[in-house]
Amino acid sequence: MILLSLLLFACATFVAWPLIRFAPDALAGEPELFDALEERDRALSALRELEFDHRAGKVLDDDYRTLVRTLRLRAAEALRSVDAHA
Amino acid sequence: MALLGSGALAAALGLYVYAALAGAWGAARSARKLQRSARNALLAALPATATATGVLVTAFVRHDFSFVYVAEHSSRTLPFAYRVSALWGGQEGSLLLWLLILASVSFGAVLLNRRLVDRTLPWAVPILAALASFFAYLLVFVSSPFATQTAPLDGAGLNASLQNPYMLAHPPLLYVGYVGLTVPFAFAMAALLSRRLDARWLVATRRWTIVSWTCLGLAILLGSKWAYGTIGWGGYFAWDPVENAALMPWLTATAYLHSVMVQEKKGMLRVWNVSLVVLTFSLALLGTFLTRSGIVDSIHSFSRSPIGAWFVGFIAVVVLASIALVVVRLPLLRARSPQLESLVSREAGFLYNNLLLVAFALTVLWGVLFPVLSQTVRGVPYSVGPPYYDFFLRTFGLPLLLLTGIGPLIAWRRASLRSLRRSLAVPAVAALAAGVALVVAGDGGEPAGLAAYTFSAFVLTAIAVEFVRGTRARRSLDGGSWAAAFSSLVSRNRRRYGGYVVHAAVAMLAIGIAGSSLYRATAERRLHRGQTIAVHGYSLRYLGTSFRPGANHDELRAILAVSRHGARDGVVAAGRNHYHAEAFFGNAAAIRTDWLRAEDLFVIADSFDVDGSVDVKVIVNPLVDLIWLAGVVFLFGSFVALWPDAREEKRLVRHELSVGKVVPA
Numbered sequence: 001m002i003l004l005s006l007l008l009f010a011c012a013t014f015v016a017w018p019l020i021r022f023a024p025d026a027l028a029g030e031p032e033l034f035d036a037l038e039e040r041d042r043a044l045s046a047l048r049e050l051e052f053d054h055r056a057g058k059v060l061d062d063d064y065r066t067l068v069r070t071l072r073l074r075a076a077e078a079l080r081s082v083d084a085h086a
Numbered sequence: 087m088a089l090l091g092s093g094a095l096a097a098a099l100g101l102y103v104y105a106a107l108a109g110a111w112g113a114a115r116s117a118r119k120l121q122r123s124a125r126n127a128l129l130a131a132l133p134a135t136a137t138a139t140g141v142l143v144t145a146f147v148r149h150d151f152s153f154v155y156v157a158e159h160s161s162r163t164l165p166f167a168y169r170v171s172a173l174w175g176g177q178e179g180s181l182l183l184w185l186l187i188l189a190s191v192s193f194g195a196v197l198l199n200r201r202l203v204d205r206t207l208p209w210a211v212p213i214l215a216a217l218a219s220f221f222a223y224l225l226v227f228v229s230s231p232f233a234t235q236t237a238p239l240d241g242a243g244l245n246a247s248l249q250n251p252y253m254l255a256h257p258p259l260l261y262v263g264y265v266g267l268t269v270p271f272a273f274a275m276a277a278l279l280s281r282r283l284d285a286r287w288l289v290a291t292r293r294w295t296i297v298s299w300t301c302l303g304l305a306i307l308l309g310s311k312w313a314y315g316t317i318g319w320g321g322y323f324a325w326d327p328v329e330n331a332a333l334m335p336w337l338t339a340t341a342y343l344h345s346v347m348v349q350e351k352k353g354m355l356r357v358w359n360v361s362l363v364v365l366t367f368s369l370a371l372l373g374t375f376l377t378r379s380g381i382v383d384s385i386h387s388f389s390r391s392p393i394g395a396w397f398v399g400f401i402a403v404v405v406l407a408s409i410a411l412v413v414v415r416l417p418l419l420r421a422r423s424p425q426l427e428s429l430v431s432r433e434a435g436f437l438y439n440n441l442l443l444v445a446f447a448l449t450v451l452w453g454v455l456f457p458v459l460s461q462t463v464r465g466v467p468y469s470v471g472p473p474y475y476d477f478f479l480r481t482f483g484l485p486l487l488l489l490t491g492i493g494p495l496i497a498w499r500r501a502s503l504r505s506l507r508r509s510l511a512v513p514a515v516a517a518l519a520a521g522v523a524l525v526v527a528g529d530g531g532e533p534a535g536l537a538a539y540t541f542s543a544f545v546l547t548a549i550a551v552e553f554v555r556g557t558r559a560r561r562s563l564d565g566g567s568w569a570a571a572f573s574s575l576v577s578r579n580r581r582r583y584g585g586y587v588v589h590a591a592v593a594m595l596a597i598g599i600a601g602s603s604l605y606r607a608t609a610e611r612r613l614h615r616g617q618t619i620a621v622h623g624y625s626l627r628y629l630g631t632s633f634r635p636g637a638n639h640d641e642l643r644a645i646l647a648v649s650r651h652g653a654r655d656g657v658v659a660a661g662r663n664h665y666h667a668e669a670f671f672g673n674a675a676a677i678r679t680d681w682l683r684a685e686d687l688f689v690i691a692d693s694f695d696v697d698g699s700v701d702v703k704v705i706v707n708p709l710v711d712l713i714w715l716a717g718v719v720f721l722f723g724s725f726v727a728l729w730p731d732a733r734e735e736k737r738l739v740r741h742e743l744s745v746g747k748v749v750p751a
Contacts (some may be wrong), residue, residue: 007137042353046499
């Protein structure tokens with residue numbers, strides 16, 4: 001009974017504590033900026049991946065030249081989007 | 087003691103219900119104090135649940151038969167390890183173990199992800215709590231492990247099939263696998279509710295998904311090993327409904343682990359991934375239901391119980407609510423989702439692999455449910471046997487195996503046919519060489535076996551090629567030694583290269599399954615002392631019987647001298663065990679392993695007669711040990727993939743901090 005009472009008391013205190021003492025901050029974010037940062041990281045990562053695949057011989061020179069152009073444009077667009085939202 | 091256990095369980099239920107209700111209210115109203123209080127309630131439920139579990143384990147260890155559950159699942163002669171594992175020997179204890187694991191993973195997921203998914207977490211807490219509330223409710227009101235009685239002198243004992251070392255690990259691993267899938271489900275639903283459908287919930291749940299998937303995979307393998315040694319029919323997987331129940335969520339989780347990479351890399355397949363998470367979790371719940379309800383006939387269903395209806399209702403609510411939420415959020419999920427650029431690309435490969443895995447899981451599901459539906463709707467009993475499953479294993483499994491080799495060789499976005507030809511050349515030659523060698527050796531008679539072997543050769547060569555080419559590329563980019571380049575290659579992308587090791591395990595598994603199921607040799611006859619039985623180069627001479635009494639069980643064995651190609655090769659002892667408290671006879675097969683050939687000599691002895699004669703069945707299982715070795719490789723690959731790499735999480739937290747503004751209350 002003592003153990004059970006201690007358990008119940010400890011749980012109740014832990015649960016009630018934020019209601020009594022916690023001074024919360026409300027978070028307000030900008031999802032558009034987060035998405036833009038995500039898109040930028042994805043585009044840069046795709047460029048790195050392409051470079052690696054090219055070196056590994058999975059992507060031939062002709063394909064590489066076509067793809068790298070597209071990916072660079074995408075990365076530049078993503079960077080502009082980050083700047084626009086920042 | 088019982089009061090402490092039931093009180094702790096009731097407290098856990100109260101905490102879960104509070105966390106679910108207060109958490110949902112707090113999340114809907116953005117009431118941060120209430121959100122934090124609900125989170126604390128979810129965290130506090132772990133010590134409460136652990137206390138209840140501790141009470142039950144202590145009762146088992148101390149032979150406290152005043153607990154009905156302890157009396158029904160243990161005895162005084164039961165060895166210590168099995169007294170602890172008796173916790174999951176019956177329904178109530180299994181549910182308690184389930185709840186303890188759920189409390190633990192909820193605790194870990196909430197604490198570890200509090201920074202990464204600060205805006206999604208308020209919804210994840212009530213979802214995790216609501217799911218836990220169901221199990222806590224069952225334990226408190228429907229199926230309590232803390233019912234007491236006047237203690238009898240001894241207990242009824244533990245099901246003899248469970249008195250096996252593999253059963254110490256198989257059920258907990260299985261439950262960690264099932265329950266761990268709650269985390270991706272809860273965070274996916276939370277992401278939908280909070281409208282935060284970016285990569286954060288994927289990163290937050292990635293490690294939990296891999297851990298659950300690894301545990302589920304290992305549990306299936308350990309269960310197979312247990313069945314192999316204990317059931318005594320020489321096989322390891324019989325497409326039993328309960329075995330299938332574990333296989334289905336593993337298959338869909340495998341699909342998810344692949345398709346989630348497409349979403350992370352390209353932002354595609356959002357609807358598909360959320361749907362896969364829902365399907366996987368629903369199948370995990372179905373697995374628990376099938377195991378615990380006794381609705382299907384299975385050697386693994388250790389109890390029949392009244393909780394079936396509760397489970398059906400619970401699964402229905404989870405499935406319908408999840409589908410409704412996905413449908414409501416479809417416009418958000420579909421927004422800015424790019425299209426597939428080419429049908430010959432890594433992402434397209436993942437898509438094909440997903441379709442095959444899900445199709446296979448659904449055909450298995452139909453095989454499991456059809457007998458139940460047939461009995462319920464038409465009143466006609468019907469069983470779906472191995473030929474059905476074997477057909478679909480070949481139909482979907484062989485192309486999947488080939489894709490396991492092809493996928494990693496294709497570049498992301500788009501691959502030209504010329505580059506594809508160049509990438510596939512070496513593995514294709516290796517596969518062809520393996521096929522020709524098999525045909526020349528006279529093992530090409532089984533088309534499915536031949537395909538499995540050649541495809542596996544393709545996969546293993548493709549993996550080796552990938553490591554070599556990757557190391558070379560890394561070295562050309564970074565410089566340094568070959569060893570440094572290899573180390574950098576793996577550490578930069580542990581998930582990918584750990585995944586390749588897992589692919590190697592899959593190829594080994596395929597070889598093991600094909601060898602042991604298509605090329606096995608069997609002989610069976612009744613032997614008198616001095617007589618022999620011969621099969622596939624082995625000859626076994628029956629020397630006589632031995633009997634060894636024990637406190638927990640007696641052992642009766644037939645002793646057979648083994649010779650191989652004429653040379654003596656020791657003795658084996660196969661027979662039966664008699665468990666006293668349980669009044670049960672169990673098989674004790676003799677298994678002689680030749681690790682060099684990965685081959686087992688499997689001997690079963692039964693129907694002992696007073697004249698000394700015995701029925702002996704001898705099976706030679708070629709390559710079967712590759713299946714168990716594949717388990718070790720699988721575990722190693724999973725460890726590589728799981729090895730902590732906080733770069734991705736730190737990157738997302740950095741983004742979160744750079745976009746979030748703190749507004750004082």
